[in-house]
Amino acid sequence: AQKITQTQPGMFVQEKEAVTLDCTYDTSDPSYGLFWYKQPSSGEMIFLIYQGSYDQQNATEGRYSLNFQKARKSANLVISASQLGDSAMYFCAMRGINYGQNFVFGPGTRLSVLP
Amino acid sequence: NAGVTQTPKFQVLKTGQSMTLQCAQDMNHNSMYWYRQDPGMGLRLIYYSASEGTTDKGEVPNGYNVSRLNKREFSLRLESAAPSQTSVYFCATSGQAPNYGYTFGSGTRLTVV
Secondary structure (H helix, E strand, O other), X not given: OOEEEOOOOXXXXXXXXXXXXXXXXXXXXXXXXXXXXXXXXXXXXXXXXXEEOOOOOOOEXXXXXXXXXXXXXXXXXXXXXXXXXXXXXXXXXXXXXXXXXXXXXXOOEEEEEEO | OOOEEEEOOEEEEOOOOOEEEEEEEOOOOOEEEEEEEOOOOOEEEEEEEOOOOOOEEOOOOOOEEEEEOOOOEEEEEEXXXXXXXXXXXXXXXXXXXXXXXXXXXOOEEEEEO
């Protein structure tokens, strides 16, 4: 079975500073993908970044980067130069290649960016 | 360029009433999903459809039924709503695993009183 753990229910960060949101996972799939989604107060789910389990380099998308440590089974999201608009819920998710290919989501981390 | 269209956005039901949540995608994806989101529990899979004509139970299927009407449409039905089904429901679609993420609908906020 697959499982995602996000141990930080809530985080605070000062505007313009960097913040790391933790995510650990458990899977027996040989190949899998790791994803981060943002959910602002408006409710929609916004895809942020993807990391493949066989990717050699850590994924980056603008101010978002994924600190992928395969041996530790961790996929932490790093947001650089935080902005007030980054205040939202952040979900880590994974997807394997087994039948069904369904996503498993973590419980989320609520990030609040302080002015 | 709508992606995933989900209706309605809001709904209030009385206990025992029925309703159907509609979802349509224009991304030509085979796989479609229904999730519910509850505080502190992330998103939990209710049902999914790996391809047209197939549906399978997810983590929390009790009290729900689904229909994959065609490749574009995947509906979720509550036959007899219960207060425990008060939640935010998301429809999603995706390409092939593992390197394709979900595209989500905008969500339906359902309250059962």
